[in-house]
Structure formats: C-alpha cells, structure tokens
Amino acid sequence: MLSTTRTPAEKRQAFREGLASGTLQRFPGAFTPLSAPLIQELGFEGAYISGAVMAAELGLPDIGLTTLTEVAQRGREISRMTDLPTLIDADTGFGEAMNVARTVQELEDAGVSGLHLEDQVNPKRCGHLDGKEVVGLDTAVQRIAAAVAARRDPGLVIMARTDIRGVEGLAAAADRAKALEAAGADAIFPEAMASLEEFAAIRAAVDVPILANMTEFGKSALFTHQQLRDVGVDLVIHPVSLLRIAMGAIERELLELRETGTLDGAVPRMQTRARLYELNDYAAYGAFDERVFDFEVPGAP
Ligand SMILES: C[C@](O)(C(=O)O)[C@H](CC(=O)O)C(=O)O
Numbered sequence: 001m002l003s004t005t006r007t008p009a010e011k012r013q014a015f016r017e018g019l020a021s022g023t024l025q026r027f028p029g030a031f032t033p034l035s036a037p038l039i040q041e042l043g044f045e046g047a048y049i050s051g052a053v054m055a056a057e058l059g060l061p062d063i064g065l066t067t068l069t070e071v072a073q074r075g076r077e078i079s080r081m082t083d084l085p086t087l088i089d090a091d092t093g094f095g096e097a098m099n100v101a102r103t104v105q106e107l108e109d110a111g112v113s114g115l116h117l118e119d120q121v122n123p124k125r126c127g128h129l130d131g132k133e134v135v136g137l138d139t140a141v142q143r144i145a146a147a148v149a150a151r152r153d154p155g156l157v158i159m160a161r162t163d164i165r166g167v168e169g170l171a172a173a174a175d176r177a178k179a180l181e182a183a184g185a186d187a188i189f190p191e192a193m194a195s196l197e198e199f200a201a202i203r204a205a206v207d208v209p210i211l212a213n214m215t216e217f218g219k220s221a222l223f224t225h226q227q228l229r230d231v232g233v234d235l236v237i238h239p240v241s242l243l244r245i246a247m248g249a250i251e252r253e254l255l256e257l258r259e260t261g262t263l264d265g266a267v268p269r270m271q272t273r274a275r276l277y278e279l280n281d282y283a284a285y286g287a288f289d290e291r292v293f294d295f296e297v298p299g300a301p
Pocket residue numbers: 049050051052053062089125126127128213215216218239240
C-alpha cells in the first residue's frame with residue numbers, strides 16, 4: 001500500500017544482480033506510473049522511463065526541452081509505484097560535467113535504479129533520426145566521469161549511451177564504447193544499431209553489460225528477445241511502445257465514439273474498474289482504514 005516496500009538501494013542491488021545474471025533483463029517503458037505495477041505483475045525484470053515519452057506527454061518534441069526537475073519528478077512517480085528496478089533516460093545530462101553531477105544526485109534522490117547519459121550535442125534528438133551530432137571524445141568521457149564521481153550510492157547504475165553509430169559508423173561506436181567503459185560506465189547503450197551483428201560487435205568490444213533499444217519505427221529492426229540473447233545483449237528496452245499502443249487504442253475508440261455516440265461496444269476492450277483498483281492496491285487502503293477506526297484505546301470510557 002502507498003508505495004513500493006523496497007528501498008532504492010535494494011532495487012539498485014536487484015538491477016545489478018539482474019545485469020550480472022546472464023539472463024536478458026526486459027524493461028518495457030512505463031509510459032505512465034500506473035503501467036509500472038502492471039509491468040511488475042506480468043513478470044518483467046524492470047521498467048524503463050523514457051525521455052521521448054515524457055516530452056511527448058508535455059506536448060514537446062524530444063529535443064532536450066524537458067527540464068531536470070520534470071524528469072526527476074517523473075522518475076520518482078514511476079519508481080514509487082513498483083518494486084522493480086527503474087532505468088531513466090537522462091538525455092545529455094542537462095549540461096556539461098557540473099550539471100551532469102547535479103543530474104545524477106537529483107535522479108538518485110528520486111529513487112531510480114539507473115540512468116543513461118548520451119553523447120549527443122544539444123539540441124539532442126531521437127537517436128533513431130538522421131542529422132544527429134555527437135560531442136568529442138573528451139566531453140563524452142567527462143560526462144560519464146562526472147556522473148560516476150557524483151553518485152553517492154555506489155549501487156546506482158550509470159549507463160553511457162553513444163549515438164556515434166549513426167554519425168561515424170560501427171567502428172567508431174565500438175571505440176567510443178570502450179572509452180566510456182574505461183571512464184567508469186557500468187553499462188553501454190549503443191544507439192541505433194543496424195543489425196544483430198552490430199550488437200555482437202559492441203558485445204565483443206566491452207566487458208560491461210549492453211542494452212538494446214527496441215523502439216518502433218526506428219533504425220533497428222524489432223529483434224526478438226531470443227535473438228538479442230543469442231548475441232549477448234543483457235538488457236532490452238521497449239521505450240515508447242506502451243504509449244504507442246495506448247494512443248493507437250485511444251484514437252480508434254474516439255473514432256468509434258464520434259461515429260456511434262456510445263462507447264458501449266468498447267467496454268470489453270477496456271481495463272475494468274476492478275483491475276484498475278487491483279493495480280492501485282485499493283483493497284489494502286480499505287483494510288488499513290478499518291484497522292485505524294477499529295482501534296480501541298485501552299481503559300478509555
Ligand atoms: C530511448 C529514447 O531515448 C527514449 O527517449 O525513450 C528514444 C526512443 C524513441 O524516440 O523512439 C531514442 O532516442 O531512441
């Protein structure tokens with residue numbers, strides 16, 4: 001009731017154990033806090049918190065316009081609703097080294113289990129679009145080194161994302177991944193890999209866990225979990241998928257409402273009130289309330 005019973009430190013520990021387990025860690029994007037308990041109940045290993053979704057929900061393009069305060073708030077809202085580890089998208093870290101340090105501490109305080117910082121220049125853009133630019137090696141390495149130095153809980157997972165594949169190619173991505181690992185990154189997020197072979201090349205280049213981004217309508221085909229396991233990927237995210245699924249359904253049902261004047265036909269496709277209350281742990285609040293009001297003060301008249 002009220003929130004997760006696991007502390008941020010426990011979830012970070014679980015995240016690290018999952019990454020070291022040799023089992024693919026599957027993190028669907030919790031596009032809204034309410035989706036986080038569902039992801040947990042269905043047996044996934046963690047929940048991803050997407051910058052693209054956050055921006056979209058604020059009516060903004062995903063070009064680094066969201067603020068650290070907004071992102072931390074979102075991280076807190078989602079992390080409190082699940083016992084699972086959460087990985088949050090910290091974009092470029094909201095500035096250079098000093099800002100990155102503050103970003104890490106704010107997100108740490110928000111209770112996330114890990115975060116990723118990317119090497120794009122600002123204004124950043126979705127990693128699967130063309131025309132991206134990346135910062136030089138020194139700046140990229142400084143961002144990660146600053147993040148690692150600023151972390152107070154050594155359990156917090158600091159992941160380095162590199163967008164260089166789309167700019168300079170695979171060999172540059174492997175080199176940069178190595179440099180980011182040497183700077184202290186706990187894991188590598190190679191963005192916009194074109195094939196399974198490319199994931200395998202990054203896997204061979206570094207010793208730390210690697211992430212696969214299975215975003216739809218992007219540069220990577222949607223490989224199955226088994227295909228990703230087979231090339232040694234440790235963690236997969238489906239960052240924007242739940243938003244796309246929900247918005248697709250919403251549009252279809254709104255059209256039906258406009259045409260027919262009722263949503264009666266859509267009810268069987270809706271999440272029921274009972275299911276919603278299950279996810280909110282409604283019954284536990286009732287039980288808690290009863291205990292409070294049934295309490296008797298010994299010796300009271
Ligand atoms: C993973 C990502 O950074 C996100 O914000 O969710 C995006 C996803 C997307 O826009 O499809 C990305 O840059 O890949």
